[in-house]
Amino acid sequence: MDITKTVRDGVSVIAISGSLDSTTAPRAQDEVLPLIASGCCLVLDLSQCEYVSSAGLRVLLMIAKQLAAKNGRWAISGLSAEIKDVMEMTGFAAFFATFGTVAEALAAVKTACP
C-alpha cells in the first residue's frame, strides 16, 4: 500500500493505493492522525485502492468519528463500484460522503470548511 499526500486548494488530499486491510490500515491511520488533530478538512482519494477489508472499513469509520468530534469535514473520492457496494451492504456507507472525483470531493468539503 502506498500513501501520497498533497494539498489542493488548501485541502489535504491523501491518496491510498493498493489494499486497505489489517496490515496497512494502521499506517493509513497514522498518516491521517495529525490532520484529524487539527480538525481540518480532508479528502481521501481511493481511486487507486483495490480492496478495503473489514479492518479497513473500521479505520475509515474511526476517521469519520474522530473528524466529526472535531467538527472537521472530509469526503472519500474514487471508490470503485464494487467497494461502494460492499460498504452499502455492510452499513459503512451511511457514515461516509463519497464522490466520483477528487474535484467533486474538494468542492463538497470546501463548502463547509473556512
Next chain:
Amino acid sequence: MLRIDAHPTHKYMGFDIRMGKPLPFGATLVPGGVNFSVYSSHARSCELVLFKKHEPRPYATIPFPDQFRIGNVFTMVVFDLDYENIEYGFRMEGPFDPREGHRFDGTKILMDPYAKSIGGRDVWGTDPDWSNPYPHRARVLLDDFDWEEDHPLEIPIEDLIIYELHVRGFTRHPSSAIRHPGTFAGIREKIPYLRELGINCVELMPIHEFDEFENSRISPTTGRRLMNYWGYSNVGFFAPKAGFAATGKFGMQADELKNLIKELHKNGIEIILDVVFNHTAEGNEQGPTISYRGIDNKTYYMLTPDGGYYNFTGCGNTLNCNNPIVRNMILDCLRYWAADYHVDGFRFDLASILGRDQNGAPMHSPPLLETLAFDPILGKCKLIAEAWDAGGLYQVGSFPSWGRWAEWNGKFRDDVRRFLKGDPGLAGAMAQRLQGSPDLYQWQKRGTRASINFVTAHDGFTMMDLVSYNEKHNEANGENNTDGANDNNSWNCGGEGPSADPEVNRLRLKQIKNAVTMLLVSQGTPMILAGDEMGRTQGGNNNAYCQDNETSWLDWRLLGENAELHAYVKGIIRFRRAHPALRSCHHFTSNVAPNGYPDISWHGTGAWACDWSSESRTLAFLLNGENVKGGTANDTFIYVAMNMHWEMHGFELPQLPQGLSWHVAANTDMPAPEDIFESGAEKRIGNPSEFLVGPRSIVVLVGR
C-alpha cells in the same frame, strides 16, 4: 490504561505467547494479539493450528503449554497475528474408547465450537476441495459494529405478524430483480416490499453456518444436484452462514447480517432466528469429524450405553442439551445472538429434544428450558418452541414453559385445514383455535401469548399447494416419495395439480383467502409462509429441504399473476393491525362489558345459536368492541361468519347496540375489489337481519 498482564511471557518457534483468559470462549481480539480459549472435559492436551486463509496446509502449530490451562479450559494469547488473514483450529489428544464415549483423534483438525466466523463455504454451492484436511475453518471476527440507536423492538408478541422465509429462496430467483439474489443484502433490498405487505417480523430459517453439501447427491428422477438447502444442520452455532452473504467471499457476513437487522428494525420489523440445537452436522460414527466429536464427544452427544449415538432427531446424532456444559454453550450462544446481533427472538427446531435428559428420557422440569426462560439477557426475547421431535415426543399444549415459552400450535394448523376442506364437526375445535386455544394453554396462564398460529410453514405444503394437491409429490427428492408428511389435510378443489378449469382455480383462490382470513382473525400470533401471499407453489413437493432450484425459490412474477390474492392478504393483514380486539393477550372469559355484550359470543346460521354438532360446517363469532385488549383499547364490533359447507347459507346477524350498523370488511366469495375493503372504507350494509354467506366462504363485518 496499561495492564500488567497483557504482554508476552513465553516464546514458541518465533511466536510471542502468554497464558490467556478463559472468558470469553473462542477467539477474541486483545491488545497486540488474539486470545484463544477452548474447553474439553476429557482431552489430555491441545494444540493450536494456524493456517493462512484458504491454504491447504497449516503454517504453524503451537501447543498449549500445560500451565496455560484453567480447569478444563485451554487458553492462550498469541501476539502479532495477522488476524484478518488466518484460520485456526485445534488438535486434541485424548482417549479413543467409543464404548466409554470417547472418540479423540489427534490427526483431525477441529473447528472451535465458539467460532464466530467460519470459512470453507464462502460462496454458496462452490465445489469444495474434498481433500481439504480442515474443511470448515474457524476465523477471527471483527465483532465491533456501530449499531447507533438500534435495539430490539420489543413488540408485544400478540401484535406480531410473523413471516417465515428462507434467506436464499426469498430472492435467489432471477425474477427478484435485485443486485444480490439469495443473500442477506437481498432481503434488505426487499424491505419496501415487506413494509408494504404489512408484516412486522421475519423469521429466518437457519442462518448459522451449515454445509450445503451435506448429503448432497444427484436426484435419480430429475438428474439435478440435491443440496442441504434448508440448513437444519449445524456446523457452527455462533457464525452466520457466509454463503448467505453477498460479502461472504470477503468474510464480511457478520457485518452484512447486522446491517440487515439494523435496517429491518428501522422499518419496524423484528427478526426471529430459527435455531437448531437438537443435532450437529457430524452425524453418527460414520459422519465427518468437524468439531464436537473430536473435542468432547461424551459431553456433546447423547450416547447409548455402549457408546453409540442416540438418534431422536432422525439426523444421526442428538445434542446432549441438558448436560450442564452443553446447556451453558447453548445459553452463551443465544446470549451472543441477542446481544451482538440485536435479535428479537428465537424459534427452536425440534424443541422437545431440549427437554430430554442425557440418556434421552423426557424430563419434567428440563434445566435448559428453565435457564433460557429466566435468563436476563434473553429476558425480552421471544422464545418459540416447535414442541415435538422425531423420537415420539409431542408436547403441543404441554411444553414446559415457565410462562415464557410459546409454541408452534400444530393443532391450529390441523383443525383449520380440516375445517377449510369441509370436514364436519369442527365447530368446537375451531372455537378453541380462534380464541388462542385456551384448551391447550389456559392451564399455563399465559393467555394467548403461548400460541403461534399457522396454517403453513416450511415443513409441508405451501398454501397454494394445500388447495391444489390431495397427495404429496416428492419424487424429485429421490426417496421414492416416502419422505414428507402424509397427514396433510389438504384438498385439491377438484383436480390434482395445475388446472385449466377456471372454476377450480377460482375455488382455490377463495380457499386460500379463507385460510388466511381465519389465521389473521384468530387470537394468538399468526405466522405466514413467505410467498403464500402470491401463491407460491412447489409443484406438490411438501418436503423441499433439498431443492435448491425453482421448486423452492420464490418466483416474483407471481405477484403479477396473483395480484388479487396479494391484495387480499395485504388487506387482511391491515385489518388485523387496525383492530386491537383481534390481538388480546388474555384468553376470553365470560365477562360481560358495560354495553351488555360478552367479550366473545358464538353464533351460526342463527344468531346466538351455534351448531356444535358432529355435522356442523358453519360457525360465526362476535367480538365486543368495548374495552378490548385487557381494557386498554376500544374497537368496532367484529363479526366473522365461516361457511365451510358447499352450499350458500344465510347467517342471522346478532343485533348491534342502538346507532351502530354493519359494514363489510371482507367477503371471500366476492371477486376483487369487493373481496376486501380498506379500514374506514368498509361497505356499509346497515342492519339487515341476515347475511347470505356464499359456499365455502368467510365474511368479516365490522359494527360501528
